[in-house]
Amino acid sequence: MGTALCAPLLDRGHQVRLVGTHLDVAAIEALRRDGIHPGLGYPLPAGATYHQLDELAGAMAGAERVAIGVSSAGIEWAAAAIGPLLPPGVPLAFITKGLEWMGERLLTEPEVFLAGVPERVRSTLRPVAVTGPCIAGELIRRNDTWVTFTSRDAEAARGWAEAARTAYYHVRTSDDFTGCEATAALKNAFSIGWGIAAGLAERRGDAATAPAPGSFGVATHNQEAATFAEAIVEMARLVELTGGRAETVFGLVGVGDLLVTTHARNARLGRLLGSGLSLDQAVKRMEGATLEGLATIRTIGRALAAWDAGGRTGAADFPLMRHLLEVTAGERAAIPFEAFFGGRG
């Protein structure tokens, strides 16, 4: 996604220095060789230079803006590596998505990052986060894409938005930083649930004995739609519990991003789980893909344990998320569909 974001930045005339982590050595080599990231298969426009990690300090020198797109697992490493190199007051943006449970509250990845940055720099930073539905392979091909840049500092969000928007990269802004970031993380988790429902349906279809002509191959859009809507309802309440606004879930950042994510890797993991694989088997089939949804589910599990204990939430709340917790703990996928939308009530 970091590479794809270079497309609008380059189209806007920025010089871009793209630095890979130790996980990106081959990608940086390929970009240097022919300007194409192997995971995207499409060239960036001219104007970028590509750097291995050992060139980080040189690449950061004189940077007017810095954007960070490491995986969530690497955010503390990134704070240690990049933090000391940040010019005070530099406009700083995050593509990294995720939530961490620390000190009895949920923290977004930018907050975790900032905690690891030297204090004299930290106090000068107004972090911006990029949220909303964006498949990298579409953005780099200049397919129309709408995103929300969010910050607690409206001016910081507008500054990054103005620097990045193009005719095809439609940037909106939001001051609901916590809500946008929580939603961006949660959609990965819930897309696993959406995938599980789809996989369960496929397995049922395969196992069925045909009672009549036409009974095979019928879609399960009714169940997909209900699972999607239940995910939105649960996301909205979880976002409110983190201190964000439910309305953020009900637009581009929530509904839109969950929809795009049903086409992405976390949903594919869910489909494998629903088809009957164990968690270990399913993760193995994903061949090392970053599965940030799993980490977010575990984080929400810690939060729910605290909220349940404090009476803020109850066992009947969040049936889909609670089942995702069971699955990440090793149980086989078996979504409690009857509990959706408050149960029979």
Added chain:
Amino acid sequence: MGTALCAPLLDRGHQVRLVGTHLDVAAIEALRRDGIHPGLGYPLPAGATYHQLDELAGAMAGAERVAIGVSSAGIEWAAAAIGPLLPPGVPLAFITKGLEWMGERLLTEPEVFLAGVPERVRSTLRPVAVTGPCIAGELIRRNDTWVTFTSRDAEAARGWAEAARTAYYHVRTSDDFTGCEATAALKNAFSIGWGIAAGLAERRGDAATAPAPGSFGVATHNQEAATFAEAIVEMARLVELTGGRAETVFGLVGVGDLLVTTHARNARLGRLLGSGLSLDQAVKRMEGATLEGLATIRTIGRALAAWDAGGRTGAADFPLMRHLLEVTAGERAAIPFEAFFGGRG
């Protein structure tokens, strides 16, 4: 949909008398012959009898419940034909979806129906409406389906829900009758918009000259997701303007039903429009399919004209719906994507 709803009713042990309109002569004949509706291709369980319209009065005699599933264009006819036969106080449910602009306000189809029913009966009725994501071909195959039965009378909604729910037909209830009904109608209109966006993307892809390997055939999920989210945002505000609750849009009845409807006929009409056909050409290609979304768009056009004149809404609001109005007035599809989510703001 009326035929599909018989499946859970029959599975619950009800005797069902299914009466067709003058449009359903062939379907009723087929159901009598082999128990299969030609549009569904799957048999109903035993326990139903099938009746042509001239048997309506006999079929209604002694009915303990009545459900009406005519198309929205037939709702006034239905009131005239069925209204005088309704036993006072009979539990009455509507599958018919749509909105009408009458006397400077939006009316739901059950309200239009009731206006045509003799007064002595009307005052005894507590109409219930069936809303939410339900593809008929899936329901009749007993695929898991979640719906919301809504009524201003909570007891009436619960009564119908209890009569109809099965292990696979998951019925929830809502007292937001106006919101549920407005949402059910609007989702057909907005699914045309979703289809137009998809058709425009396909046409662009076809016309493009390949600038690099891999540039063909890439999906446009980012644009789909944004169009879907914009539809939800516009639906929520329109539902509030009709006197319903936005929260109804943000769950099963809105998000869920719009998602299911992207697979259905109104979205297919939109795709044809987006591919470059005129409205007349696109409607012709749909070969007589019921396209209730078009009627809803025209109804909302009349409402928006009044709301704009009264200052409740402004020209910058509802860019997607306003474009749908232009398309139904004969303009070629060209969604104003830049105006989504409030524009650059």
